[in-house]
Amino acid sequence: MTVIYDRVALIGLGLIAGSMSHAIREGGLAREVVGHARSAETRETAREIGLCDRVADSAAEAVAGADLVVLAVPVGAMGAVAAEIAPHLKPGATVTDVGSVKQSVVDAVAPHIPPGVHFVPGHPLAGTEHSGPRAGFASLFRNRWWLLTPLPDSDPQAVERLSDLVRAMGAKTDRMEAAHHDLVLAVTSHAPHLIAFTMVGVADHLRRVTDEEIIQYSAAGFRDFTRIAASDPTMWRDVFLHNKEATLDILGRFTEELFVLQRAIRMGDGQQLFDYFTRTRAIRRGIIEAGQDTAAPDFGRVATGS
Numbered sequence: 001m002t003v004i005y006d007r008v009a010l011i012g013l014g015l016i017a018g019s020m021s022h023a024i025r026e027g028g029l030a031r032e033v034v035g036h037a038r039s040a041e042t043r044e045t046a047r048e049i050g051l052c053d054r055v056a057d058s059a060a061e062a063v064a065g066a067d068l069v070v071l072a073v074p075v076g077a078m079g080a081v082a083a084e085i086a087p088h089l090k091p092g093a094t095v096t097d098v099g100s101v102k103q104s105v106v107d108a109v110a111p112h113i114p115p116g117v118h119f120v121p122g123h124p125l126a127g128t129e130h131s132g133p134r135a136g137f138a139s140l141f142r143n144r145w146w147l148l149t150p151l152p153d154s155d156p157q158a159v160e161r162l163s164d165l166v167r168a169m170g171a172k173t174d175r176m177e178a179a180h181h182d183l184v185l186a187v188t189s190h191a192p193h194l195i196a197f198t199m200v201g202v203a204d205h206l207r208r209v210t211d212e213e214i215i216q217y218s219a220a221g222f223r224d225f226t227r228i229a230a231s232d233p234t235m236w237r238d239v240f241l242h243n244k245e246a247t248l249d250i251l252g253r254f255t256e257e258l259f260v261l262q263r264a265i266r267m268g269d270g271q272q273l274f275d276y277f278t279r280t281r282a283i284r285r286g287i288i289e290a291g292q293d294t295a296a297p298d299f300g301r302v303a304t305g306s
Contacts, residue, residue, distance in 0.1 A: 004165045005030045005067040011059050011081055012072035013037040013046050014232070015127060016098045018136025020070065021052050023169040026138045036062035037133070038073075046133045060088040068162070071097035071109070076238040079108030091116040094158045098124055100185060100235070102149045102178035104242035110151065118158035121149045121178065123185070124171060129230035142170035149178040186246035190239055191254060194247065196228035197236075 008030045010017040021033050035052035036059050037043050046055045056062035063069050063085045073081055078097060089095065095113060099105045102121050113119045126144040128135065146166040150159045163173045176184070203222065240247055264272040 009066035015135040017072035019140035022138035082109040082112040101243040146171040191250040196225040200229040
């Protein structure tokens with residue numbers, strides 16, 4: 001595989017950055033991968049498992065001389081990290097991020113990017129419920145979408161070079177405007193996560209009344225909720241605080257749909273329920289046909305152990 005960047009700096013060493021390191025090193029896509037995490041414990045773990053070619057004790061040290069800098073920290077910390085590394089960025093370098101929200105990241109990071117450095121926000125639509133430096137694996141991005149939201153003045157060559165890296169890691173790329181990204185993700189990710197957190201919270205309340213029967217007899221649907229709700233709490237706190245308007249809009253629409261179903265159940269309107277479920281079933285089929293999941297039992301998670 002062709003080297004795309006001489007040096008890549010990963011700021012934050014969780015699931016996404018760790019998977020990037022594995023994929024880049026496995027594919028020979030960079031001559032060196034340097035990592036940094038705020039936590040000394042995380043840095044030590046990363047060194048222990050050989051996650052990167054080198055683990056730096058400061059963000060400034062990590063980005064020095066890097067051709068690509070990846071901000072893989074919670075959305076709420078992006079601005080502060082950008083301000084910290086700005087004086088140390090190499091002229092001509094590209095800065096990207098992997099945050100689940102884009103407009104607030106643009107607002108927080110762009111003012112700190114110095115002239116001559118290219119900022120190309122991004123978001124890989126991939127993940128598991130696991131986190132930390134041990135959670136990453138090279139195939140995480142395979143056949144998944146990686147959305148880029150370039151700014152109007154983003155350098156086309158920098159955008160294309162980053163796209164080349166993304167594709168070389170196995171992902172598919174697309175580009176869209178930041179605000180539109182946030183609306184799309186509110187539908188496909190953010191609101192579903194909030195609903196999952198809520199259902200697991202309801203179950204936890206009931207569990208205290210039913211001697212843990214909710215846990216003992218959990219069916220597949222509830223197990224999927226718990227898998228989603230096991231995601232990193234810091235990351236999701238920041239997602240909802242930084243994509244507030246789009247998430248509230250989608251939750252309002254969800255509430256309206258829920259009232260329609262409540263009324264159909266109350267009125268015994270089986271035909272309306274059947275028609276509604278038939279329409280929504282088609283969405284699932286579309287996801288499978290698009291290659292974004294599998295029709296295997298438990299969505300293939302039993303076989304993979306994930």
